[in-house]
Amino acid sequence: xxxxxxxxxxxxxxxxxxxxxxxxxxxxxxxxxxxxxxxxxxxxxxxxxxxxxxxxxxxxxxxxxxxxxxxxxxxxxxxxxxxxxxxxxxxxxxxxxxxxxxxxxxxxxxxxxxxxxxxxxxxxxxxxxxxxxxxxxxxxxxxxxxxxxxxxxxxxxxxxxxxxxxxxxxxxxxxxxxxxxxxxxxxxxxxxxxxxxxxxxxxxxxxxxxxxxxxxxxxxxxxxxxxxxxxxxxxxxxxxxxxxxxxxxxxxxxxxxxxxxxxxxxxxxxxxxxxxxxxxxxxxxxxxxxxxxxxxxxxxxxxxxxxxxxxxxxxxxxxxxxxxxxxxxxxxxxxxxxxxxxxxxxxxxxxxxxxxxxxxxxxxxx
Amino acid sequence: xxxxxxxxxxxxxxxxxxxxxxxxxxxxxxxxxxxxxxxxxxxxxxxxxxxxxxxxxxxxxxxxxxxxxxxxxxxxxxxxxxxxxxxxxxxxxxxxxxxxxxxxxxxxxxxxxxxxxxxxxxxxxxxxxxxxxxxxxxxxxxxxxxxxxxxxxxxxxxxxxxxxxxxxxxxxxxxxxxxxxxxxxxxxxxxxxxxxxxxxxxxxxxxxxxxxxxxxxxxxxxxxxxxxxxxxxxxxxxxxxxxxxxxxxxxxxxxxxxxxxxxxxxxxxxxxxxxxxxxxxxxxxxx
Numbered sequence: 001x002x003x004x005x006x007x008x009x010x011x012x013x014x015x016x017x018x019x020x021x022x023x024x025x026x027x028x029x030x031x032x033x034x035x036x037x038x039x040x041x042x043x044x045x046x047x048x049x050x051x052x053x054x055x056x057x058x059x060x061x062x063x064x065x066x067x068x069x070x071x072x073x074x075x076x077x078x079x080x081x082x083x084x085x086x087x088x089x090x091x092x093x094x095x096x097x098x099x100x101x102x103x104x105x106x107x108x109x110x111x112x113x114x115x116x117x118x119x120x121x122x123x124x125x126x127x128x129x130x131x132x133x134x135x136x137x138x139x140x141x142x143x144x145x146x147x148x149x150x151x152x153x154x155x156x157x158x159x160x161x162x163x164x165x166x167x168x169x170x171x172x173x174x175x176x177x178x179x180x181x182x183x184x185x186x187x188x189x190x191x192x193x194x195x196x197x198x199x200x201x202x203x204x205x206x207x208x209x210x211x212x213x214x215x216x217x218x219x220x221x222x223x224x225x226x227x228x229x230x231x232x233x234x235x236x237x238x239x240x241x242x243x244x245x246x247x248x249x250x251x252x253x254x255x256x257x258x259x260x261x262x263x264x265x266x267x268x269x270x271x272x273x274x275x276x277x278x279x280x281x282x283x284x285x286x287x288x289x290x291x292x293x294x295x296x297x298x299x300x301x302x303x304x305x306x307x308x309x310x311x312x313x314x315x316x317x318x319x320x321x322x323x324x325x326x327x328x329x330x331x332x333x334x335x336x337x338x339x340x341x342x343x344x345x346x347x348x349x350x351x352x353x354x355x356x357x358x359x360x361x362x363x364x365x366x
Numbered sequence: 367x368x369x370x371x372x373x374x375x376x377x378x379x380x381x382x383x384x385x386x387x388x389x390x391x392x393x394x395x396x397x398x399x400x401x402x403x404x405x406x407x408x409x410x411x412x413x414x415x416x417x418x419x420x421x422x423x424x425x426x427x428x429x430x431x432x433x434x435x436x437x438x439x440x441x442x443x444x445x446x447x448x449x450x451x452x453x454x455x456x457x458x459x460x461x462x463x464x465x466x467x468x469x470x471x472x473x474x475x476x477x478x479x480x481x482x483x484x485x486x487x488x489x490x491x492x493x494x495x496x497x498x499x500x501x502x503x504x505x506x507x508x509x510x511x512x513x514x515x516x517x518x519x520x521x522x523x524x525x526x527x528x529x530x531x532x533x534x535x536x537x538x539x540x541x542x543x544x545x546x547x548x549x550x551x552x553x554x555x556x557x558x559x560x561x562x563x564x565x566x567x568x569x570x571x572x573x574x575x576x577x578x579x580x581x582x583x584x585x586x587x588x589x590x591x592x593x594x595x596x597x598x599x600x601x602x603x604x605x606x607x608x609x610x611x612x613x614x615x616x617x618x619x620x621x622x623x624x625x626x627x628x629x630x631x632x633x634x635x636x637x638x639x640x641x642x643x644x645x646x647x648x649x650x651x652x653x
Contacts, residue, residue, distance in 0.1 A: 056372045084470050101568050103419055103559040132417045160425045160444040163410070 026195050028069075033196035035065045037203025045207070045215050054211065083148045087158070087165060088115040090145045091174035093122070093181075095137055097129070104128040107137070109157065112177040113145060120174075124181040125155050133159065142169045153184045205244060209281065209288060213327055213342060249285040256313060256326075261287065262306045269302060277301040280330040299332045299356075304339070308358035312341055316352035319365060320345030369505055377498040380491045387488025396484025397465075405478040406430035406462035409440070411454045411587050416554040416601060420573040423450035424587055430462045432469065441472055448473030452589040453615040476615065513649030521642035524635060531635045535628045542621055545608040550578025552600040553587070572597045576619075578607040586614045592623070 039061040046054025090113040097107040107129045114120040129137065137143065137157075144165045147155035161169065208215065245268035255261045264287045265280075276298025278290040292298030309328065317323045320343050329340045337356040342349060350365035390396050412425035422443065429440045441462070443451055451460065451474060461475035500515030556573040574590045574597050586609070594600050609617035618624045 052369050052372060081465075081471065082468060100561065101559060102561045103557060130419045132415050132419075156445070158444050159422070160412070160442040162440045162442055163427060164440070 026192050029192050029196040030199040031065070033199025033201075034203035034206075035062055035199075037200035038207045039203075041204045041207040042211075045211070049215060051214060054214070080148065080151075083150060085146045086115060086149050087144060087146050088113050089165075089169055089172050089174050090114065090143050090155075090157075091176065092137060092139055092141045092143060093176060094139055097134055099131070103131050105131055105134055107134070109137070110181050111143070111145065111155070111157075112174060113147075113152070113155065114174045114177075120177045121152060122177040122179060122181040123153055123155050124183045125153070125157075126184070127157055142172050142174060144169050153182045209244075209279070209290065212281065243291045245289045245291070247287040251285070254284055255282050255287060256284070256310045261309060262302070265289070265301050265304075265306075278331065280304070280328075282328040284325065299330070299337045301330075304330055304337070304356065305358035308354075312339070312352065312354055312358060312360070313343060315360065316341040316350050316363070317343035317345055318350065319347070320350040321347030370502065373498050373502040373505065377495045377502070380494040380498065384488045384491035384495065387491060388485070391484050391488065398482035398484035398486075400466045401463050401481070402433070402466055402469075403461060403463045403479050403481055404430045404433065406441075406460050406474070408451075408454055408456055408458045408460060411456055411585075414554040414556065414575045414587065416556075418554070418556055419558050420556040420571065420589060421450075421558065423452050424454045424575075424589065426451055426454050428460065428462065428474070439469065443474055449475045451476065452591075453586065453617070454588070455584045455586045455614065457584065458615075508653070510649040510652040513645050513652075515649075517642045517645030517647075517649060521639055521646060524639045524642060528632075528635050528639065531632055535632050538628045539625065541610050541616060542608070542618075542624060544610065545618075545621065546581055546611050547606060547608050548578050548580065550576050550605050550607040552590075552594070552603045552605060553577045555598060555601050556589070557598070574600045576605055576607060578609070578617075580609060580611070580614055582611075584614065586617070588615075588617060590619065592619050594619070 039058045041058075042054045042061065043058030046052070046056075046058055090111040093110040093112055095107055095109045097105045099105050105128065106126060108124065108126050110122070110124045112120060112122050144158040144161040145155050146158050158165070247264040247267060249255065249260065249264070253260060255264065261282055264282075268287075268289050276292050277300070278292045278296075278298050279288075280290075280301050281288045289301055313323075313326050313328075317326070323343055323345050326341065326343045329342075330337055332338070338361070339354040339356070339358070341352045341354070343352075348365060350363070352363050353361045355361055387396070391399070406428040407430070408426045409429050410427040412427070414424060422445075425443065427440060427442050429438055431437070432439050448463070453476075459478060461478040462472055463475065463479065464470075464472040496519075500512060503515055504512035552574045554575040556575060558571040558573070560569045561567070562569070574594050575587060576590045577585065577587050579585050594603075594605075605619055607617055607619060608621050
């Protein structure tokens, strides 16, 4: 701390910490969870299937997110760093130390702070104090404190004041300030952990869903043990995040059978108060619908031309030889719904794109 | 895109980063170039508290002259303030630096520093380009290129640094020989206990604080990093201190151990050269 900092102009001291603190923390936790989930899944699955782009993506994603975060928070950090801290005297109203084995003792202080050039205020802070120095702090004792003028709840007790402030503190008397104390933002509680976990799960789900063709194609080709013949609708989240619904058919049945896919879609959409779909992915015996989060519109998954699907899959598979697997992906990234059908046969892979009425737009293949 | 493509992308990205960094250095806008470096003077050394913590170093009051206002500014080493001051005496000159326009964000260094040019990060980016190129060579032309690529240049680098290491050893030997010997005492013993959050294991660091008076009458207070027998009970014990008259920050309680450690530096440097050169030779042999 320096001599020349105490005669700064007065901005604000009173008022509670801004409310967006915890909310921003929650959002950050959610995004961090999502990035960790997605990048770990991408990296591990990339290593398993030997796909360089997934491995590199898994490594680049957290780096890019971190960089973006730094860039976004740069103006705020610069502003905070430029703020000249203010030094003042304060009286300890109460303190509560949680003594353990460690030499640093986490301590909660309630202080009445009396700045030279502004209204006095009361604040509650947490600070670690060395076990030996703890005896220096007692109720009604005078301490020197330092805080950013615009965020007084970030106050810090100065352990080693300059001689000038040491003298002032020795002879000073500071009056108590009545009323509730300002508090630093409480640490993110259960909701924060839950959102981070949710982000993690969604990150994992997103990667698995986006790259399911790459990740699961090999297994389907082998025709191994059938997965559990169940119809399940799993809900990852409520309110602010998206939901995913999955339907698995019994062995021997196919989504291409008459009415099967439509019935599966209906089973996911009926009853629940769901907004449109974000993405719909259908395979021989598996249907997954990612519903749009609240506030975002999606397409109606029931509106797709399911009656045309067997013919489209047939057409898409032309030239691919005998069909081994197929996948339908429907999404409205560009504003209108597009259907993308990928068919893998023993002579290669063919892709077909169609519009929402089942009209073929393009075909390609390798 | 295969591995080659990604590696080239890696090299290109870091190459661009390096160019940007060198450009910023030329333009004079790197963080190091925007740092004001001043010389401060320790005005007062506060007595260390027996049983206290070593973090934060020895409590000192430092003053320096602000080049903008011409005023004398008094500061203390409270909180995170750069290098920890572990040797202090009244009148010692230390470095004080702060970002331009932000004197409140001051930091200390044990010696006044020369202004830097901020080439550290761009050079690190060049290093990453080099790593990418070596991996690319190893992927494209076979693994011996990894041995050659890493062993060769680093062997040369270590060899270039050998004379400096030897010179440092010789300087150190000369300094040890010129050291004065005085009696000092342990004035306090600092104790830091930290607890592992996972298994509850505790770590204890004991740091004796020695105080000695030089022949010129300067009272030096210093954290002692050398091992003392039964250090926890060392308070009040008399010790023999050897110090360099030119700079009492260079002191030792055990002159021969200091000598040995410098000889080990040279041995380590030579061994490094041999191992790296051998790695490169093995790489060439397997081509």
